[in-house]
Amino acid sequence: MPAHEGSRTYDAVIVGGGHNGLVAAAYLARAGRSVLVLERLGHTGGAAVSTRPFTGVDARLSRYSYLVSLLPRKIVRDLGLTFRVRGRTISSYTPVERAGRPTGLLVGGGERRTREAFARLTGGKDEYAAWQRFYGMTGRVAQRVFPTLTEPLPTRDELRGRIDDEDAWRALFEEPIGVTIEREFDDDLVRGVVLTDALIGTFADAHDPDLPQNRCFLYHVIGGGTGAWDVPVGGMGALTGALAAAARTAGAILATGYEAVRIDTDGRRAEVAYRTADGEGVVAARHVLVGASPHELAALTGDPRPEPAEGAQLKVNMLLKRLPALRDTAVDPREAFAGTFHIAEGYEQLAAAHAEAAAGRLPAAPPSEIYCHSLTDPSILGPDLVARGYQTLTLFGLHTPARLFTGDNDTVRRELLKSALAQLDAHLAEPLVDCLATDADGRPCIEAKTPLDLERELRLPGGNIFHRALAWPYAQEDTGRWGVETRHANVVLCGAGAVRGGGVSGVPGHNAAMAVLERD
Structure with a gap:
């Protein structure tokens, strides 16, 4: 930012250059507003970035967030983004041992194959129906529900009327998701696969009466109006790169290395104090x-800080020389890893892991989900790596709340990573460590991030990837018209902590921009 820019008054100053901040900047600048984005880090993108984490290795990984579901096509069209996603042909594979032999449930690849996979797993039970x-x-x-995310918040009754299905409303909005899952499904493994969508980044029991698991589940199944989770072509950095370009083209100024430290406002005019390496x-x-x-907004405005809702995930990035062979020889590893590969996520296993973590212990069998993005989008790897058969692998662990790491983050991280990989190895015909690539210094290409790491690196309170507990996508007493309003008339949230936030969606950025334009 040129030195003289600090002396002018902008129509909008945006604190934070993550994907939502960039969406807001692009919308406002395209509407003719003068816009300045202040980003603390040396680059924009926030948690939606691609990086080369392994020294001397040409592999660009989506380091923190990695799949796209909730980004409306409306935002892509409105902003003219040159950005694409690619669907995964396989939805999921869940290995298990039954009757002393390795088997599993493959979902995807066509209706016939999925039906046959259910029949092999569950025998006479009609779980597929x-x-x-x-x-x-x-x-x-x-x-x-999905089209309402970029509209003013409906009331609860309006959303209920729009859904127009009382059984669905009760199952998703009123009774614990565990009740519904147990009523609809008999097989423990099938129940667990369904439940996982309620636990991504959310530490909750299937029967929690406060329903945080239901809110998490809802956001994981409504994306795009289909619930499909797609791979960003070129990695997550391709999205935020396109957003930054759209904002700049529209006239917004993106200032990196500028950390906002205070917001003073009288409701009509605000001042944002910042610091840089130079002053x-x-x-x-x-x-x-x-x-x-x-939580950070309250610190900036001097308001009381809300209690942070702790994160509960382990994030592991890896680069492999080859995909490992499976004990279940009926499934090609290229198919098994093409979707979501579930580990230790049977229904009872998830319940046991939650109970152990709630008691302050690491789960004995930590549940996790694994993704191989390079199978869907090999462009994230250099041509030489593609030719040699290299693949990326991302592991997302569940039921590992921040409280477990507060004593010795590094030691607990190592212990948890070892245990999580052991759960995966139990279903492999060869140890995963034998498949790991090495970097230019001969070190294995693997990195792990705990909730405390995410709090330190990205300032996510408690390492919560949603910034706070997810909220229902309808208006409540204190949510305002767009779900972005704060107690200060001219200060709005445009990040994941807004109502209808969380995930890589751009929805809070869009809604914050709409709220500002309406107020003008």
Whole structure:
């Protein structure tokens, strides 16, 4: 940012250059507003970035967030983004041992193959018919709820009327998701596969009466009106790169290395104090949009900080020389790893892991989900790596709340990673370590991030990837018209902590921009 820029008043100053902040900047600049984005790090993108984490290795990994479901095509069209996603042909594979032999459940590859996979796993039980009924219901809900995310918040009754299905409303919005899963499905493994969508980044029991698991489940099945989770072509950095280009082209100024430290406002005009490596300054604005968490917003405005909702995930990035062979020889590893590879995620296993973590212990069998993005999008690897058969692998661990790491983060991280990989190895015909690539210094290409690591690197309170507990996508007493409003009239949230936030969606950025434009 040129030195003289600090002396002018902007229509909008945006604190944080993550993907939501960039969406807001692009919308406002395209509407003719003067926009300044202050980003603490030396680059924009926030958690939605691609990096080369392994020394001397030409592999660009989506380091923190990695799949796209909730990004509306409307935002892509409105902003003219040159950005694409690619669907995964396989939805999931879940290995298990039954009757003393390795087998598993492969979902995807066509209706016939999925039906046959269910039949092999469950025998005479008609779990596939139950699966079709259940996801037919969630699909209908997705078609009706997803378009509301970029509209003013509906009331609870309005959303209920729009869904127009009392059984679906009760199953998703009123009774614990565990009740529904146990009513609809009999097989423990099938129940667990369904439940995982309620636990991604959310530490909760299937029967929690406060329903955080239901809110998490809802956001994981409504994306795009279908619930499909797609791979960003070129990695997550391709999205934020396109957003940054759209914002700059529209006239927004993106200032990296500028950390906002205070917001003073009288409701009509605000001043944002910042610091850089070279000193401090203040910039004035009519509106301030904050992409940081509500916890960080309170620190900036001097308001009481809300209690952070702790994160509960282990994130592991890896590069492999080859995909490992499976004990279940009926499945090609290229198919098994093409979707979501579930580990230790049977229904009872998930319940046991939650109980252990709630008691302050690491789960004996930590549940996790594994993704191989390079099978869907090999462009994230250099041509030489592709030719040699290299693949990326990402592991997302569940039920590992931040409280477990507060004593000795590094030691617990190592212990948990070892245990999580052991759970995977139990289903492999060769140890995963034998498949790991090495970097230019001869070190294995693997890195792990705990909730405390995410809090330190990205300022996610408690390592919570949603910034705070997810909220229902309808209006409540304190949510305002767009779900982005704060107690300060000209300060709005534009990050994941807004109502209808979480995930890589751009929805809070869009809604914050709409709220500002309406106020003008």
